[in-house]
Amino acid sequence: MSPSGPAYRKPFVGIAQAVGVNLDSAVETFNLTKAYGAVKALDALNLKVRRGEILVLLGPNGSGKTTFLNLISTVLRPTGGTATVMGFDIIKQPLKVRETIGISFQEPRGFWRHKPYHILSFHAAIYGLRGKERTEVVEQTLKDFDLWSSRNKRFMELSGGQGKRLEVAKLFVNRPKVAVFDEPTAMVDLDGKRMIWDRIRALREQGSTIVVATNEVREAEYLADRISIMKGGKEVVTEDLRTLKDSISGGDVVEVGMSPAITTGAMKAISEVPGTVRVTQVSESVLNAFVDRSEDWLPLMMASMQAFSVKITSIRVSEPSLDDVFIHYTGKEIVKANA
């Protein structure tokens, strides 16, 4: 058996548990709070990021997403509570945390007069890459992020999208155990977005835990293992996308077409099918049923219709979008929330 096998892991698990380290969570917060005077940017947040997952934070502007990322990266210091990153406390062991985590900021941050090559080379040097290895990693990263032809431009001469790609690329130089991205594809074109998403997923496949803050529904849907919706500095809900969509009562809309026409009895029977929230008649032969889980509801509906002399001619199912989920939990549409 390899040294990393179960027989060797067990004692370490015991030790970790004895000293209170949670081996399941890469990041764990304990009433994490950041206040600016009377305003709480983050309000007693308790959140767990599991090891090896991609957790996407979704929330309106001012919901505390960026503050959370800055706190767990030790760029900011909390005014209350604490958090651990791979078992290291952000207040007591900030240097260990910074060795473990990497952050890609919302706005490209760095040395304005330097060139992309030197910026990544510096980043690599800070994390201990030397000589030929550093050169190879930096060159490959520049190529991966479509920055090779711009490598000798000054940072301030790059376009917004190039600057953002460079900001994201930093984390692919040192590949931290916990990689944190704040709006990784803001200002990036459609091709670039897909490229960055694929690279973030690949980073996770290589063992990193990923936390992404975003306002983009497509980004969240493409990347997330779990989505955490935040509002007013608090976590509202954290679940996988499927569970979030299913959590909306009546979120699935089933459009049922009947022939020759919908009868009063059929309408009543459908509204009594378990899981039905409400039924509305759209036309003489079409109705919309708002149900909890269409996959459970459909067989029951079909069975109940056998007693009636109507023929079902069409069924179309649409599930709630993430935007619907967002409205459900925050009371705001994503676009309006971020306006």
Place this chain on the structure above:
Amino acid sequence: MRELFTLLGYELRETFDSIPWTVYFWFYFGFQYFVYGQLVSRLVVSLSNYYVYYGTGLLIIMTFNIASWSGRRFVEGAHEGRLRYILSLPIRRSGLFVEQLLLGLIANLVRIGPPLVLVLWLNGMPPVALLTSTVVLLSMSVGIMGIMISLSFIAFKSFDIYSAIVASASAILIRFSTVLYPLAFMPSAYASVARFNPLTYGSDLLRNVMNIDVSQLLNPGMAGVVVAAVGVVTLTLGVVLVPRTLEGVKSS
């Protein structure tokens, strides 16, 4: 330590990337010393050799300006976001403060070095004076940078207020000191204010180690203690205040 020196090397590269800026400092010194200094020293007859006195004063003004620039650069780095990036790297906060000081000292040394050598050479001063005067100028530089960086917490609230305070402090500290005129020649009201000014002690200490008009100067021992004390106090202030300021505790 490795990370600290990597960062220092990188920031030095950025600092001296702009060669015209460094050349400007030497150009400024040349004009002030060889044109303005020559002319104004003809007007001053009550001091035996004001030209030499003025030359040392000019070195102190330049040290003050370059050290202030270090503080300003620190603040600008925060506004541009560079500092936040550095804060995310595995470098100790106190180490970061020391790195900023080292950066300022090296920038000071490069920019002040040639003018200092010129003043010493033109006035026939011994080589040992180069060493001692460099130590004094750099010690003053530490104190000034410490003050400017420690004041940076004001800039996080308002960059305008910070700029106004730094500009006012510069005007007051230089005028109410012995940088441009000896204490003995000042009206008593001015002199009493100048005695509380650390720049007075720094200026007199520099002239002492250069052996200029010793009779007009403050006791070098006392001046040395004041310069060292200012350096230690501002360093301590910086080490304590800067991390708290940067990590946002002050704003809570």
